[in-house]
Amino acid sequence: MLTSGKTKFFPGYEIIEGFHNLYKLIYSTKSMPAPRLRSRSLRKIFRRVPGGRTLIHFKRKKPKAARCGNCGSVLKGVPRELPYKMRSMAKTKKRPERPFGGVLCSRCMRKNIIDKVRQ
Numbered sequence: 001m002l003t004s005g006k007t008k009f010f011p012g013y014e015i016i017e018g019f020h021n022l023y024k025l026i027y028s029t030k031s032m033p034a035p036r037l038r039s040r041s042l043r044k045i046f047r048r049v050p051g052g053r054t055l056i057h058f059k060r061k062k063p064k065a066a067r068c069g070n071c072g073s074v075l076k077g078v079p080r081e082l083p084y085k086m087r088s089m090a091k092t093k094k095r096p097e098r099p100f101g102g103v104l105c106s107r108c109m110r111k112n113i114i115d116k117v118r119q
């Protein structure tokens with residue numbers, strides 16, 4: 001069932017396309033966010049507040065995932081967090097505790113060590 005028009009779930013927003021609980025929303029003129037929030041570098045989070053209203057919170061987007069320096073695959077065990085969160089995090093939480101941890105993936109690290117031993 002396609003619906004359109006004003007929505008009670010997101011006050012100030014209007015539905016342009018809707019199907020069950022998946023909606024594509026646009027701003028109505030009532031709730032235009034402040035100019036500093038109209039930025040593509042921010043992500044919108046719909047937060048339901050105790051009063052029953054749904055507010056839009058704007059948060060900075062997370063940086064891209066860390067990648068292996070050799071093969072380019074995504075590094076596991078390396079958190080994808082903003083610098084201010086990384087700063088307060090323990091060193092052991094920021095990379096795996098092994099040689100080349102946080103720089104090379106485990107497969108590349110293993111290959112690197114084996115190659116060096118065989119030289």
Ligand SMILES: [Zn+2]
Nearest residue numbers: 068071105108
């Ligand atoms: Zn790799």
